[in-house]
Amino acid sequence: MTKLRVDEDSRPLSGFGAGIASFVKQVNETQRPIVLTQHGRKVAVLIGIDEYQRMQERLELLEAIYAAEAQIKKGEGVPHAEAKAMILKRWRT
Structure with missing residues (x-):
């Protein structure tokens, strides 16, 4: 896994539903996970299946x-x- 870049790879959970396709595309292209945040706190991580x-x-x-x-x-x-x-x-x- 490529190292997480918190400044580039964090996204608010509120935008997850509407932006899920772009989130998955970003994970696949960068090979980096995305940290989902809620009220400024890290709550989940989206990673590629591989x-x-x-x-x-x-x-x-x-x-x-x-x-x-x-x-x-x-x-x-x-x-x-x-x-x-x-x-x-x-x-x-």
Whole structure:
């Protein structure tokens, strides 16, 4: 995702309904999210679907890493050599 430019990428929520097509066009063209504001406060973010999917994939990976770290702390991990053997066995079949 391209870095958010708050001065350029903030829009009031009151204009969202009438300007939704232009908001979506801006997100797609700039590859930057738009921050929607209400009474001067940030309330929501509009992002493109591709970026949303990338974020979901990264989140799933991070959750798997956190789960693995928790398992290791509990002593539930698999030694490297054993894990490597399991992966190679699955890969070869």
